[in-house]
Amino acid sequence: MEQHGADLQQEKSSLLNKPQYPNLHVNGTKHVETSPASNQQCAKRRHRFVGAAFISIALTLLLLRPSFLLDMGSGCSGHRSSNRLLRFSPTHTEWVPSAAIDYLSTVRDAVDVDGNWVPIRPDDFDAAQLRRGHPQAKSLLQSVSDEAIKALAGREGYKVGYLDITEAGDAEEDFSSAETEDADGVPYKAVNATAHPEYKALIDMVSVEELKHIVGNLSTGFKTRYYRSYNARAPAEWIQSYLEPLPNSTVTLFENSFNQPNVITRLSPPTAKSTTPTILLGGHLDSTSPIPFMLAPGADDDASGTAVVMHVISILAKSGWVHDKAKYPIEAHSYGGEEGGLLGAVALSKSYKHAGRKIRGVLNVEMVGWQPESGNNSTSTITVLSDPNPAMSAYMKDVVETYVPTSDVRGAYCGYGCSDHYAWSGLGYPVVCIASYGPNDRNLNPNYHSTRDRMESLDFDRMADFARAALAWVVQVAT
Numbered sequence: 126m127e128q129h130g131a132d133l134q135q136e137k138s139s140l141l142n143k144p145q146y147p148n149l150h151v152n153g154t155k156h157v158e159t160s161p162a163s164n165q166q167c168a169k170r171r172h173r174f175v176g177a178a179f180i181s182i183a184l185t186l187l188l189l190r191p192s193f194l195l196d197m198g199s200g201c202s203g204h205r206s207s208n209r210l211l212r213f214s215p216t217h218t219e220w221v222p223s224a225a226i227d228y229l230s231t232v233r234d235a236v237d238v239d240g241n242w243v244p245i246r247p248d249d250f251d252a253a254q255l256r257r258g259h260p261q262a263k264s265l266l267q268s269v270s271d272e273a274i275k276a277l278a279g280r281e282g283y284k285v286g287y288l289d290i291t292e293a294g295d296a297e298e299d300f301s302s303a304e305t306e307d308a309d310g311v312p313y314k315a316v317n318a319t320a321h322p323e324y325k326a327l328i329d330m331v332s333v334e335e336l337k338h339i340v341g342n343l344s345t346g347f348k349t350r351y352y353r354s355y356n357a358r359a360p361a362e363w364i365q366s367y368l369e370p371l372p373n374s375t376v377t378l379f380e381n382s383f384n385q386p387n388v389i390t391r392l393s394p395p396t397a398k399s400t401t402p403t404i405l406l407g408g409h410l411d412s413t414s415p416i417p418f419m420l421a422p423g424a425d426d427d428a429s430g431t432a433v434v435m436h437v438i439s440i441l442a443k444s445g446w447v448h449d450k451a452k453y454p455i456e457a458h459s460y461g462g463e464e465g466g467l468l469g470a471v472a473l474s475k476s477y478k479h480a481g482r483k484i485r486g487v488l489n490v491e492m493v494g495w496q497p498e499s500g501n502n503s504t505s506t507i508t509v510l511s512d513p514n515p516a517m518s519a520y521m522k523d524v525v526e527t528y529v530p531t532s533d534v535r536g537a538y539c540g541y542g543c544s545d546h547y548a549w550s551g552l553g554y555p556v557v558c559i560a561s562y563g564p565n566d567r568n569l570n571p572n573y574h575s576t577r578d579r580m581e582s583l584d585f586d587r588m589a590d591f592a593r594a595a596l597a598w599v600v601q602v603a604t
Contacts, residue, residue, distance in 0.1 A: 212288040213276050214541045221273055225265045229277035286542025289466025292382045293475045310516050313602050316523045321600045330440045331592045333585045339432035340580050344424035351417035352462040357385040360410050364388045364459050371442040379473055385461030387469045390438050392447040393454040402485035403454045404603055407545055408434045409463030414576045424580040426573045429494030429588060431459050437595045451603040453485050460545050470545035478552045486602050489546035489558040493591040494583030495570035496561055503533035505590035510539040510558040513550045517557040528597035532590050537563025
């Protein structure tokens with residue numbers, strides 16, 4: 126999101142004859158197209174004129190870019206295949222040309238009447254106009270559905286999600302679970318802080334300075350962590366080197382089809398067997414911006430979430446808590462390629478599913494550093510995203526309210542594919558995600574997905590509450 130501003134509104138009417146899209150799969154869902162906007166007031170026409178000019182320029186630059194720039198640093202042939210299989214919802218899977226995805230990623234903004242950049246919401250995109258925006262756009266987008274165009278073009282401004290399941294084998298039949306709730310709730314003990322006096326010793330180890338150290342290394346030590354950049358592997362290797370000295374742990378790299386592996390840190394209690402369910406903590410290590418190959422600091426998105434996960438697993442290892450108290454192994458995951466469609470999480474979750482791995486629960490940590498001051502005197506704002514598993518979300522809210530009572534706990538809807546937990550949920554694993562704010566919240570970080578997403582704008586004291594909340598969840602779920 127570049128800046129807050131008034132949303133662009135467009136009048137819409139149904140087409141009498143729906144165009145056919147041979148690459149679109151819609152299972153049980155009515156497919157609706159929208160017409161170009163009708164005549165609008167002068168200010169709206171100025172939006173449209175400047176927006177069309179921007180689209181034309183952006184596409185021209187994209188088409189003139191040497192092709193090696195699009196694949197620079199991929200490290201594996203075949204990753205940027207000519208078409209990608211994208212899942213936009215449990216009922217909508219579509220093959221989309223890679224060139225169309227790259228083009229739509231540049232269509233991120235409009236200009237308001239005052240000359241300020243404002244993000245366009247997906248529902249405000251006129252797909253027909255985008256197809257007319259440049260002489261090459263029609264051929265690029267002719268096989269792409271309106272829904273896919275809106276989702277891909279709107280992703281950069283508002284965190285609209287999708288899963289790229291191209292490399293996941295038979296995954297077109299997987300990753301399709303709708304939002305579900307276990308009728309019996311979650312398989313965990315009732316939340317009870319008095320039953321876990323050791324929690325106090327764990328949160329005493331939470332260090333604001335260590336969170337700053339991790340975020341600083343990720344967001345300033347690397348100009349970009351974009352998963353297709355020339356140095357996409359380096360941030361993962363730095364995370365590996367940071368975690369390898371932890372006692373009684375194993376740290377491994379899970380290679381993806383692109384040159385940015387996932388980092389897996391595992392702690393196992395002595396009683397655990399190979400069949401014992403595992404508890405997962407995760408955040409994504411990659412970043413993006415309008416110029417992702419050159420500069421994408423990604424301090425909040427998602428160096429902040431990755432830092433919390435790394436700090437929590439470090440505390441659990443150094444304290445010996447897993448060895449002494451836990452009944453289940455605990456893994457910390459740093460995923461590559463989230464900004465390309467949850468690529469690393471999709472590959473890893475598919476691998477675990479094929480191996481028959483049992484998962485007791487997944488906690489995803491996404492964008493937890495941006496914390497503008499509020500008037501309620503709380504130490505932080507912790508948003509528990511309500512989807513895709515309401516029972517898991519309700520349990521997490523109970524955990525936060527009990528163990529971090531000074532925080533302002535709230536809920537928000539995230540949307541399909543908004544972050545890595547959806548890769549696990551689609552395969553039937555229980556998941557929950559915490560963040561500072563939801564994708565459509567007024568207080569969502571205005572710098573995210575931009576070159577301004579720097580650590581100077583983050584509140585590390587408030588971020589520390591997310592480490593406390595994650596530790597509380599582990600204490601409850603692992604015993």
